[in-house]
Amino acid sequence: MADLRARAPGREVQAIGIGLPGLVDHGRGSVAWSPLLEGTDLPFREACEARLGAPVQIDNDSNLLTLAELWFGAGRALSDFAVVTIEHGVGMGLVQGGRLFRGARGMGLELGHTKVRLDGALCRCGQRGCLEAYLADYALAREAATALGRDPRQSQSPRAMLETLFGEAKAGHESAREIFARAGRYLAMGLANLVQLFDPGLVILSGERMRYDFLYAEDVLAEMQRLVLPAGRPPVRVEVHAWGDLVWAQGAAALALVAATDEALGT
Ligand SMILES: [Zn+2]
Structure with missing residues (x-):
């Protein structure tokens, strides 16, 4: 200051x-x-x-990231769009009628904590089965330790572990690839639920993690479109913005x- x-x-x-x-x-x-x-x-x-x-x-x-898109980014020309961020957690912002949606108490749009599995994996919020528990970096790092045969107590930071896992997946390590593929399917499910609920004109996938191939792989987006009703309508537009911290x-x-x-x- x-x-x-x-x-x-x-x-x-x-x-x-x-x-x-x-x-x-x-x-x-x-x-x-x-x-x-x-x-x-x-x-x-x-x-x-x-x-x-x-x-x-x-x-x-x-919400800040969504405001950035609304003021300076792809959202300038749109009145209804959604932003999904996947980094340390899974976040979401929504613009409806040109205004940021905040809900009544600031408790809404917690896409990462919508439940995708009853009695599922433990989330850092303390509940079980949240989308984030299958998708966020800490969740993948947890699985990576097992898949790569590392002791989670002595292993690297979640981010370093994720980098290692990504390198292994690129090199063809089957278990590593499966972890990303499964995370991608959960992402597809979360995005499909979002589209079904809000019918946005555009979904922006944003955040540093977007550089990981699985997050914007064709089959993830294709699966998302498959899960959305009604069939036969034009697919929802999706853009990937791998911007930095700025x-x-x-x-x-x-x-x-x-x-x-x-x-x-x-x-
Ligand atoms: Zn949670």
Whole structure:
């Protein structure tokens, strides 16, 4: 914050945008639950404002990515689209009628925690059978340790383990390939459910993980289309955006700009 003020002397910081994973109530400025924070129902916006000395807006990180697409990306020309992010977890954002959908309490659109299997794999949220438990990097790393015969207690970080697994799959390791193939089928199921519920004009798959072939393999998308009714209609459009970290920052900037604009216009 001191750096920012030093770079723009004499100018006030009017709004700061912060995104984080989990159940974030944008309106109240509170975090019901986040994998990054200890505790529940935390007054996170208030704490950030006290620390930074400027107005802060908080939101779910997938919402920020969706705002970035709405303001600066493919969403500029669309009124209804969805963004799905697959990185440490599985996130989702939705634009309906040109506006970001937030739900009543900031608890919605948790695609990663929709259930795809009764009594299934343990998710980091504490429940079982969530989509994320079959798709996120920690989930694949857990399976990778077994498939590659590594001791999970002594193994690399989840990201390093995933890189190793990806290399093995590329080289033809059967178990490694099966892990990605299965994750791809779960992704197809999650995307099909999303399309069936919201009928978006475009689905954007975004995030660093999109570079892994299985996530945008033709057969994953073909399976998704197969699972969607009614047959015979034009397939939903899907785009893959393998952008870097900057896009998250663009989303945070958009969130801050919305707040500063509303403040200036008195809306
Ligand atoms: Zn979960």
